[in-house]
Amino acid sequence: MAETIEVLVPGGQANPGPPLGPELGPTPVDVQAVVEQINDQTAAFDGTEVPVTIEYEEDGSFSIEVGVPPTAELIKDEAGFETGSGEPQTDFVADLSIEQLKSIAKQKKSDLLSYDTKNAAKEVAGTCASLGVTIEGEDARGFKKRVDSGEFDDALAEA
Structure with missing residues (x-):
């Protein structure tokens, strides 16, 4: 069953620290792979807070949905x-x-x-x-x- 994490990250500048690290640490996903994908998808919003939803499975697979900043x-x-x-x-x-x-x-x-x-x-x-x-x-x-x-x-x- 898929689990979901929702966070606000600075566009193109996400890192394995808070808020992502503590949320992703206990999950089976590769944190660095998630961070890289988020940075690729949010690069256009350089530094602006962007809502991101990460959906992951127990096998470590994940998908990322990037919202539009407020x-x-x-x-x-x-x-x-x-x-x-x-x-x-x-x-x-x-x-x-x-x-x-x-x-x-x-x-x-x-x-x-x-x-x-x-x-x-x-x-x-x-x-x-x-x-x-x-x-x-x-x-x-x-x-x-x-x-x-x-x-x-x-x-x-x-x-």
Whole structure:
């Protein structure tokens, strides 16, 4: 019967220490092989916390499923800041370009409720509002109005 372990690891930087080592130590899997496979599959998220699910069998075989980091983590990584604003409606900590927002929306699209990149970008903008991040120099509410008016239709078109 398969067993499951769920952990958060830094993308491309997992190692046999915590949190993986203590979880995998008592199992029959090759810890180093798991670490290498996780690092290969999470390299694109360099350093960003990534949810990983490891399913293993008693014979030592395993499979790894890599999730997408939380939206807030992707925004922080893309914009280059550590923590959000204590007063996100008035004190802004970063500004994203439409290209950066679209990149995050595409990464998160499978986890969001949106059917297209335009609406996924609006969902990501909602997270920007709670972090104190502006988009194209405007707060998230203003940005969403501009998206709804069609101003960014070309920039947010499906690629």
